[in-house]
Amino acid sequence: MTQMTFARAINSGLRKSLENDPKVVLMGEDIGALGGVFRVTDGLQKDFGKHRVVDTPLAESGIMGTAVGLAYRGYRPVVEIQFDGFIYPAFDQIVSQVAKMHYRTQGAVKMPITIRVPFGGGIGSPEHHSESPEAYFTHTSGLRVVSVSNPQDAHTMIQQAIASDDPVLYFEPKRRYHDKGEVDETLDLGAALSLEKARVVTEGTDVTLVAYGPLVKTAKDAALAAADEGVSVEVIDLRSLAPVDFATLEASVRKTGRLVITHEASQTGGLGAEVAASITERCFYHLEAAPVRITGFDVPYPYSKLEMHHLPGLDRILDGVDRALGRPNSLSGLEG
Amino acid sequence: MFTDDAGKGGISAGGPGNSAESNRRTGGDLVQLITPGGERVSHPEFDPWLQDVTDEQLGALYEDMVVIRRIDAEATALQRQGELALWPPLLGQEASQIGSARALRDDDFVFPSYRDNGVAYCRGVNPEDIVKAWRGNALAGWDPYTVNVATQQIIIGAQSLHATGYAMGIQNDGADSVAVAYFGDGATSEGDVNEAMVFAASFQAPVVFFCQNNHWAISEPVRLQSHIQIADRAAGFGIPSMRVDGNDVLAVMAATRIALDRARHGGGPTFIEAVTYRMGPHTTADDPTRYRDANELEDWAAKDPIARLKTLLERKGLLPEELEATVAAAADAVAKALRSGTINMPDPAPMDIFKHVYSTPNSSLDRQQDHYSRYLASFGDPAEAATEEGAR
Numbered sequence: 001m002t003q004m005t006f007a008r009a010i011n012s013g014l015r016k017s018l019e020n021d022p023k024v025v026l027m028g029e030d031i032g033a034l035g036g037v038f039r040v041t042d043g044l045q046k047d048f049g050k051h052r053v054v055d056t057p058l059a060e061s062g063i064m065g066t067a068v069g070l071a072y073r074g075y076r077p078v079v080e081i082q083f084d085g086f087i088y089p090a091f092d093q094i095v096s097q098v099a100k101m102h103y104r105t106q107g108a109v110k111m112p113i114t115i116r117v118p119f120g121g122g123i124g125s126p127e128h129h130s131e132s133p134e135a136y137f138t139h140t141s142g143l144r145v146v147s148v149s150n151p152q153d154a155h156t157m158i159q160q161a162i163a164s165d166d167p168v169l170y171f172e173p174k175r176r177y178h179d180k181g182e183v184d185e186t187l188d189l190g191a192a193l194s195l196e197k198a199r200v201v202t203e204g205t206d207v208t209l210v211a212y213g214p215l216v217k218t219a220k221d222a223a224l225a226a227a228d229e230g231v232s233v234e235v236i237d238l239r240s241l242a243p244v245d246f247a248t249l250e251a252s253v254r255k256t257g258r259l260v261i262t263h264e265a266s267q268t269g270g271l272g273a274e275v276a277a278s279i280t281e282r283c284f285y286h287l288e289a290a291p292v293r294i295t296g297f298d299v300p301y302p303y304s305k306l307e308m309h310h311l312p313g314l315d316r317i318l319d320g321v322d323r324a325l326g327r328p329n330s331l332s333g334l335e336g
Numbered sequence: 337m338f339t340d341d342a343g344k345g346g347i348s349a350g351g352p353g354n355s356a357e358s359n360r361r362t363g364g365d366l367v368q369l370i371t372p373g374g375e376r377v378s379h380p381e382f383d384p385w386l387q388d389v390t391d392e393q394l395g396a397l398y399e400d401m402v403v404i405r406r407i408d409a410e411a412t413a414l415q416r417q418g419e420l421a422l423w424p425p426l427l428g429q430e431a432s433q434i435g436s437a438r439a440l441r442d443d444d445f446v447f448p449s450y451r452d453n454g455v456a457y458c459r460g461v462n463p464e465d466i467v468k469a470w471r472g473n474a475l476a477g478w479d480p481y482t483v484n485v486a487t488q489q490i491i492i493g494a495q496s497l498h499a500t501g502y503a504m505g506i507q508n509d510g511a512d513s514v515a516v517a518y519f520g521d522g523a524t525s526e527g528d529v530n531e532a533m534v535f536a537a538s539f540q541a542p543v544v545f546f547c548q549n550n551h552w553a554i555s556e557p558v559r560l561q562s563h564i565q566i567a568d569r570a571a572g573f574g575i576p577s578m579r580v581d582g583n584d585v586l587a588v589m590a591a592t593r594i595a596l597d598r599a600r601h602g603g604g605p606t607f608i609e610a611v612t613y614r615m616g617p618h619t620t621a622d623d624p625t626r627y628r629d630a631n632e633l634e635d636w637a638a639k640d641p642i643a644r645l646k647t648l649l650e651r652k653g654l655l656p657e658e659l660e661a662t663v664a665a666a667a668d669a670v671a672k673a674l675r676s677g678t679i680n681m682p683d684p685a686p687m688d689i690f691k692h693v694y695s696t697p698n699s700s701l702d703r704q705q706d707h708y709s710r711y712l713a714s715f716g717d718p719a720e721a722a723t724e725e726g727a728r
Binding site for chain 1: 445447474475476479480481486487491494496497498499500501502503504505506508509515527528531532534535538691692693694695696698699700701
């Protein structure tokens with residue numbers, strides 16, 4: 001076990017993938033000498049060379065489209081999109097090419113591309129630097145989407161994503177990059193929890209609270225605070241956003257009968273909607289209350305002086321927990 | 337004149353690729369080696385690239401063009417008869433496609449668009465596999481790795497980036513094969529084609545951008561896509577270019593060989609504009625009489641790629657009646673096989689809809705598949721459930 005930051009844990013995972021498979025190639029803007037704007041690729045170009053850690057021109061569709069060509073040639077490209085809000089120029093290549101190639105070619109052409117995306121807010125950025133675009137990709141068949149919440153998962157799951165023969169969107173919570181945690185760098189990938197599994201991170205009996213990425217920490221803090229009031233919250237780190245590990249969610253909701261899901265992304269059509277609908281379909285007779293979503297508002301990402309209103313914090317999440325439990329809450333007395 | 341001075345670039349940018357390339361020639365005059373009247377004209381730069389083309393090979397190019405025109409006509413007929421949902425004719429572009437595709441080596445890799453059926457044919461794709469996607473029996477008709485041709489791209493220009501990335505892979509592997517992107521004049525307005533040229537130039541990737549300027553992007557004339565000759569755009573990216581008569585199979589072949597040779601020897605990308613004309617509609621769903629002048633069609637009919645090669649062969653005494661008969665018989669045979677292969681193509685099974693979305697099991701999709709299979713089974717006889725009526 002080594003104590004390291006979230007960013008370092010990803011760096012160490014990338015390094016291992018580069019060492020283990022000569023077909024792994026990193027591509028992105030400023031990932032070479034600079035080590036990426038968040039330093040996640042720090043030192044990798046120096047150690048593996050410019051042919052394996054490639055500084056690309058500033059063109060996201062170009063990066064993604066050439067990654068498709070490299071995958072066609074048998075490579076495993078790992079693409080860094082510098083910020084969440086910069087992914088849209090690459091949207092067509094991701095949705096029309098990366099996601100569909102395996103289906104289009106009836107399995108002949110694999111797209112083992114990992115797309116790393118620093119996402120989410122809370123760092124006081126200008127526009128386009130704090131977004132949560134995951135739902136665009138969870139809606140797209142052919143992609144796997146994951147988000148990591150702690151240094152150990154960050155380290156393990158980046159390697160699992162790179163090893164996957166399917167394309168994986170890997171969402172990194174940028175406001176947690178400097179958080180530290182214990183990382184076992186010798187953990188066997190096969191023995192680790194698989195990429196598509198959720199994890200119960202805090203056990204509880206009264207309400208199931210589902211979070212992913214940056215909000216897992218907030219959710220765990222909320223569970224601690226709720227415990228002070230005698231409420232037992234079970235926190236689930238979703239980890240895989242597509243597919244969602246509904247088996248783990250179902251088992252929890254069958255136990256608690258109540259579901260709260262939280263994410264930074266806007267509410268309408270978000271992952272919370274899918275989780276709420278699917279859990280309602282699957283465990284309707286076990287639910288004691290309607291599922292509750294605590295999410296970002298349906299607004300463009302706001303200017304940073306307002307972002308803490310947009311981002312679900314501990315108190316808003318607890319208010320949602322109260323709502324799920326039928327305890328007094330900010331909406332008490334309102335119908336529906 | 338077609339300087340080869342870029343130096344050997346690695347996948348990383350920088351070095352020689354960043355130096356000024358002002359001496360690299362761009363587009364310029366249209367290169368033509370066979371006139372519309374079927375006269376062979378000499379060209380000091382291009383002729384050396386054709387020295388090994390024998391009379392027999394000239395006849396083979398003629399046969400290729402006649403056969404692909406026949407495949408095209410048969411596919412159009414099959415669409416009119418309801419056997420294909422749609423077909424994008426390549427009528428008029430035979431020389432561009434055959435001349436370039438026959439210049440390639442087997443280990444070169446082609447990234448074509450949906451109209452490049454002549455290219456697919458030359459690479460060995462079975463004609464009934466060419467129409468498979470247009471019948472709706474698959475999204476794509478062949479395994480790219482068996483013929484080194486990617487599936488035909490429908491998103492305009494997207495494949496130019498795939499070719500460039502593939503070429504970066506070739507470069508990393510230390511191989512001397514080349515990736516070739518085929519696209520049309522309309523695609524040159526797309527960001528992807530422009531980004532592909534940026535990447536290809538920066539990394540000096542062994543890629544050939546082969547643009548068939550057929551003058552029309554559905555109803556939009558080429559002047560709407562480019563204010564200057566398309567080939568001249570390449571200079572802005574530091575990429576050498578050639579502008580050739582796309583209805584002249586020899587000019588196209590020579591230009592492609594020049595570009596391939598440059599790419600194989602570390603000289604980086606080349607842009608070729610093959611000036612041709614789409615004699616038919618954009619697809620069988622299109623009506624060109626709404627937007628283009630009949631006179632224009634007549635002008636281009638006089639520049640037909642097959643007619644001019646035929647005249648040349650006749651002049652040289654290379655097209656005796658027996659050969660003419662052999663070529664016609666070959667075209668008939670291919671057309672017959674295409675027709676019967678198309679009509680007898682087995683329909684896909686209903687549950688095929690779920691196959692190959694992912695390469696590993698996916699819990700959400702597996703559940704949908706399970707539920708739909710139960711739904712189909714609820715009709716009783718699975719064979720009956722699989723019929724179109726039952727599947728509803």
